[in-house]
Amino acid sequence: MNYQNIFITGSTGVVGKPLIRKIVENGHNVYALSRTNLHNEFFKDLNITKIEGDILSDGLQEKLSDKNINAIFHVAGVNQMCSKNPEHMFNANIKGTINMLNLGNQIGIEKFIYTSSAVTLGEKLGTEGNEDSKHRGYFLSKYEESKFLAEEEAFKFKKEFDFVSVNPSSVQGPGRVSGTAKLLISTLSKKYPPLIKNHLSVVDIDDCTSGHYNALAYGKNNERYVLNSFQSTRRIKYFIHKS
Numbered sequence: 001m002n003y004q005n006i007f008i009t010g011s012t013g014v015v016g017k018p019l020i021r022k023i024v025e026n027g028h029n030v031y032a033l034s035r036t037n038l039h040n041e042f043f044k045d046l047n048i049t050k051i052e053g054d055i056l057s058d059g060l061q062e063k064l065s066d067k068n069i070n071a072i073f074h075v076a077g078v079n080q081m082c083s084k085n086p087e088h089m090f091n092a093n094i095k096g097t098i099n100m101l102n103l104g105n106q107i108g109i110e111k112f113i114y115t116s117s118a119v120t121l122g123e124k125l126g127t128e129g130n131e132d133s134k135h136r137g138y139f140l141s142k143y144e145e146s147k148f149l150a151e152e153e154a155f156k157f158k159k160e161f162d163f164v165s166v167n168p169s170s171v172q173g174p175g176r177v178s179g180t181a182k183l184l185i186s187t188l189s190k191k192y193p194p195l196i197k198n199h200l201s202v203v204d205i206d207d208c209t210s211g212h213y214n215a216l217a218y219g220k221n222n223e224r225y226v227l228n229s230f231q232s233t234r235r236i237k238y239f240i241h242k243s
Helices: 016-025 040-045 060-064 087-107 142-156 180-188 205-218
Strands: 005-009 029-034 049-052 071-074 111-115 162-168 170-172 201-204 223-227
Touching: 005 016, 016 029, 016 071, 016 205, 040 049, 049 060, 060 087, 071 087, 071 205, 087 111, 087 142, 111 205, 142 162, 162 205, 201 205, 205 223
Parallel strands: 005 029, 005 071, 029 049, 071 111, 111 162, 162 223, 170 201
Antiparallel strands: none
């Protein structure tokens, strides 16, 4: 099997949890980064090896040196759309990504799948974003800025492995109750009126999971792939497919 041993960050989040199940179901050995004991039973049930630490930790190379890791899924990140102090978000999203890329070089992996975001496309208002969109030159949120800079650093980082960026739009589905999901749930339940009149691009959690795994199997080096199931005014296809 290609990429028999996989290391994953952010394995218990909205994107990571279903992804880690899919990775296990496809027969890979999984090593999951975790800084708490809250998910030990989850890891045990799936026969996953827990690696203690976080994306800014030193010493991960030593912990993984004998695991023969073939690929890394870097899913972990911080999303704080309206934070008054975004320093932690910038630190995690940018420095954390660089740390994981450096780890990939240190342990000699073959492929790195990076969970970026569709906000990094930065398409001009009123246009449809895609993998080749040129950024508008200004940011609509600190989150967009942090992910844009992180992706920029990731592509220019000197890597000794194949690198694929996956750019999901707003991930919605079972397990998501915060952020934009909270607004959607409140609106659909008619508890509160919509706060903002806007179009929302959404990727279903199952599509997002499949897209990430397909990035491992078929994603091309130094390419990015937008994952999107539909937009609030019309349906469009999500991008990743077997090529």
